[in-house]
Amino acid sequence: MTTCTITSNGAGDAFKGDKYVNNGVINSIVNHVTDALSLEPIKPNLIQILKSLQEGKVSSALQRLETISGIPTLNQEAKLAVSCLKIILVDSNEVATDDLNRIEAYNTSQQLSSFTKGLAEAALLKLIEQKRGFDIARQRFEDISKTLNDISIPRYFYITKLAKREDLEIINKNDEVFSTLSDFELFALFDSSVNLSMFTLASKALEKLKKLNPLREFERENIILQCISIQNKINKDFYRLSYKDKVEFDKLCTELVLLIDALEFPDFKLMHILCNFFCYSYMTNESMNDCIERNRKIIETKNFFDIEVLQNRYLCTLNEGYEALHQCEPEELMLMLVNQKEEEICKFNVCNLLYQSGDNDLIVGTLNRLSEKNTIASNANLIALAALSSPILERNEFPYENIESAINSFKNTSLNPSFINIVTQELAINGYPELALLLTDMFFGDDVPWLSEYFYSHLCYLHASRQFQTLENKLNRLSNEEKYLDEVVTLFSLIAENQNDYLIASHLLRKSIDNYQKKVSLEDYEKRKLVYLWVRYLNSVYMQDQENARKLTYEVPLSVFDNYFDDYSWQLAFYFSHRIEDVGERIIDWFLNDPQNNAKYYFKLIFHAS
Numbered sequence: 079m080t081t082c083t084i085t086s087n088g089a090g091d092a093f094k095g096d097k098y099v100n101n102g103v104i105n106s107i108v109n110h111v112t113d114a115l116s117l118e119p120i121k122p123n124l125i126q127i128l129k130s131l132q133e134g135k136v137s138s139a140l141q142r143l144e145t146i147s148g149i150p151t152l153n154q155e156a157k158l159a160v161s162c163l164k165i166i167l168v169d170s171n172e173v174a175t176d177d178l179n180r181i182e183a184y185n186t187s188q189q190l191s192s193f194t195k196g197l198a199e200a201a202l203l204k205l206i207e208q209k210r211g212f213d214i215a216r217q218r219f220e221d222i223s224k225t226l227n228d229i230s231i232p233r234y235f236y237i238t239k240l241a242k243r244e245d246l247e248i249i250n251k252n253d254e255v256f257s258t259l260s261d262f263e264l265f266a267l268f269d270s271s272v273n274l275s276m277f278t279l280a281s282k283a284l285e286k287l288k289k290l291n292p293l294r295e296f297e298r299e300n301i302i303l304q305c306i307s308i309q310n311k312i313n314k315d316f317y318r319l320s321y322k323d324k325v326e327f328d329k330l331c332t333e334l335v336l337l338i339d340a341l342e343f344p345d346f347k348l349m350h351i352l353c354n355f356f357c358y359s360y361m362t363n364e365s366m367n368d369c370i371e372r373n374r375k376i377i378e379t380k381n382f383f384d385i386e387v388l389q390n391r392y393l394c395t396l397n398e399g400y401e402a403l404h405q406c407e408p409e410e411l412m413l414m415l416v417n418q419k420e421e422e423i424c425k426f427n428v429c430n431l432l433y434q435s436g437d438n439d440l441i442v443g444t445l446n447r448l449s450e451k452n453t454i455a456s457n458a459n460l461i462a463l464a465a466l467s468s469p470i471l472e473r474n475e476f477p478y479e480n481i482e483s484a485i486n487s488f489k490n491t492s493l494n495p496s497f498i499n500i501v502t503q504e505l506a507i508n509g510y511p512e513l514a515l516l517l518t519d520m521f522f523g524d525d526v527p528w529l530s531e532y533f534y535s536h537l538c539y540l541h542a543s544r545q546f547q548t549l550e551n552k553l554n555r556l557s558n559e560e561k562y563l564d565e566v567v568t569l570f571s572l573i574a575e576n577q578n579d580y581l582i583a584s585h586l587l588r589k590s591i592d593n594y595q596k597k598v599s600l601e602d603y604e605k606r607k608l609v610y611l612w613v614r615y616l617n618s619v620y621m622q623d624q625e626n627a628r629k630l631t632y633e634v635p636l637s638v639f640d641n642y643f644d645d646y647s648w649q650l651a652f653y654f655s656h657r658i659e660d661v662g663e664r665i666i667d668w669f670l671n672d673p674q675n676n677a678k679y680y681f682k683l684i685f686h687a688s
Contacts (some may be wrong), residue, residue, distance in 0.1 A: 107284055114153040120160075127163055128231070132265045135343050140167055156186065157193050163196035165204060166235070181205070184223065196231035203235050209293040216240050230260045237266040243274050250279045259283075260291050269297055269347065278304055285469070298348065301337060304330055305351045308629075312358045317495045317521075317532050321557040324528035328363075329356055335369045344376045360496055404425055408435040412444045415459045419460060424458035424497055433446065433466040442469050442475050449480040453490055458486035461517070462497070465504035478513070485516050495523055499532050502539065511542035532564055541569065546576050564590040575618060584618035587611055595635075602641070609638050609646045615651045628656050639664045642671075648679040655687040 101270045114327070123146055131140035139411045146152075147160045149329065161177035199222050207215035223229055231235035237246070249267065250253055259267065264283045284299050308327060314318065319327065338348050356366045370377070403411070410430045415425055432441060441463065448460040464477055498521050502514035518536040527533055540549040550573050553566060560566055567586050571655055574583035594600065594608045614632055620627035631653050639661055647668065654661045669680040 081385045082650070087111055093603050105650050115151045115156060116153050116345060117159055117194060118158045120149075120156055121193060124159055124163060124193075127167075128262060131167060132234075132262055134341075134345055136167055137162075137343060141188075143167065150464055155190055159188070159194045162194075162201040163397050165201040166197070174523055177356050187221075187266065192226070192228040193231075196228055197227060199226065199229070199232040200235040203232055203240065207239060212240065221653070233259075234263050234266045235441070237263060237270050241270055243276065245278055246274065246279060248272060250276075250282065256282075256286070260288070261287055264290070272302060272306070272347070273449060279549075280306075297337060301330070301333055302347065302351065305334065305355070309354075312355070313381070315495070316358050316360060316454070318527045320526040321560060327355075329357075331359075331363055331366055335365050338369055338373070344373060349373060349377065353458055356666055365533070395592070403431055408432060408437050408440050411435070411472050412440055412447075413465065415444055416447050416456075418459065420455050421495075424462055426456070426462050426497070426500070429459060429463040429466055432463060433470070436470065437476065438470060439473070443526060445477050445480070447478060449484070454487070457487050458497065460484050465501040465508075468504060468508035468510065478510070482516065485513070485520060485599050487518075488520055493517075495532055499535065502535060506535075506539060506542060509540050515539035515543045515545070529556060529563065529566070531558045536571055541572055546573055566609075568614070571614060575614075575621075577679065578621075580618040587615040587618060591615060604637070605641050606643045606646065608644050609650055611642075612638060613646055613653075615647045618652070627653060631657065642668055645679075648676075648683070651683055652686065654684060656686040 101199055119298060123142060127139045127142050130142070133328070138332075143160065143163055147164070152160065156640050158180050161180040164171050164177050165181060175264070181201050182196060184202070186195070199218075203218060209504050216236075216598070219232060219240060222232060222285075237249075246267070249259075264287050268280050268283040268287070271277070271283060281303060284296060284303065287299070288294075288296060297468060308323070312323075312327060331352075332353055334348065338345065339353060341348075344604070352366055352369060356363060356370065359366070361367065390414045406414075411428050414428050415432070418425060432444065433440075445464055447461060460477070461481055464471070464481055468476060498517055502517050505511070505517075506514040515536070518532070518539055522533060522536055537552060540546075540552070549569065553561070553569055553573070556566060561570075571583040571586040571590075574580070574586065591608065591611045594604060594611065597604070602606065616627050616630060616634075619630055634650075640648065641647075648665075651661055651665055658665075665680060665683060669676045
């Protein structure tokens, strides 16, 4: 007999419908329990634990199981069921000896319920797979499939851990077997099908689950299938997605992040999809980056960073090699480039450090040696080094023809858009927009994808290279939503200027200016863009009516001169030559800050004003 003491303190304890108050008469009740507790009363809780396992809530399942295992009056079958669940839920080295002894003492001839036998066989499959091997565990499942009446629980473990692609194909083709699968098994079938890239079967399992649970939303499963369906499109190249596909991708990423954040416990399948999507987008999506940061400790604990670029980024190993390069002499950097193996990627950091050395002769010599090798790797290094070094190279030192040949050699090569973006910006800024265009044209071709920063740069290079007709054709093929963006409106205005349609140009530019000036505050790059827009706008008006352009300068807020933006600032100041006293102090400051480079602009403005 077991004695359980229940102590009652305070007012309001009710027993069998009778209300007792704290009158000092009853302080405790002794409840005598004489019967051992069987499986049936705790079975609903064990089923709930299995459901928590299926949902990935292992910690919650273990807490509930710990509570049940603490009941001292469980009979032998109930204890066996609890021990089996412990083995299923945790690593075998964390299981208590008593639990292992119970499962080792189990045999199929025992008089047990089909539920307990199912738990026991699932636990045995796990132990056999860990201790004796995958194939022996598979054979065990085949054997019990012929003898057990209910194999749903062991089949869950089998589908999750032991089934091969051909096994799932058999389930898929055998309608009789498929129709008998419980929702518990169907969830396992869904996940295993996804892992084995059997997406048709995964969809079939999800459809059956929806019929069995018509009120459930299956948000996780739906998102997984949507992510899989768009993955092939993303694989072709993130920056070549159509506008429609890009919108779909962004929507899916948002839903994915919201779902991961809403889950009580980490879902590593979703996390794996998220990390892959983040890599597909060249790590440009801020919401995905923030989500990975929030889950970084969990990811590190599971050693989940199997994607090298993410491991470098989040475990802070990205700059270790770069720091070591700083100790190298310029000659050593030159040898790294010249002796690079063909399978290696462009050594951009090495090129940058060699440029920073300022050794023109060594840089020119390195460029010549790289052009002689004429391999994919050497050509990539040639373009990168020349682009970075273009500010310090004389025109006759710049290997224009060699770069042109190097770019043409990439026709059948998959190019990294990040590499293209960096080198083309350097080429365009330093006076070689036609080379920048040649390289971006190699990447985009005739495609008109969504308007990324990279594709917008490509459009700008078209304008800088005076390929106005091609530019206009590509702008007209953009989505309607993108055509109204300020950046695109500016390009349309430039085309109008080229066609001497200054009225349309000025109208388009003024709309963009007004949009910028509605903002409460501007970032530095937006301030620069606003100065540029005022220059283009006043120029368009000036070409129609010089006097009107002078009048319109009074609508230009003088605060745009507070920041100095090189040529743009001087060009805008030119239109203020009739009211030079309003900007005089600022242009004197610009001149005195860099007399050598600004003398030409300064005196030209002064002479024009006088």
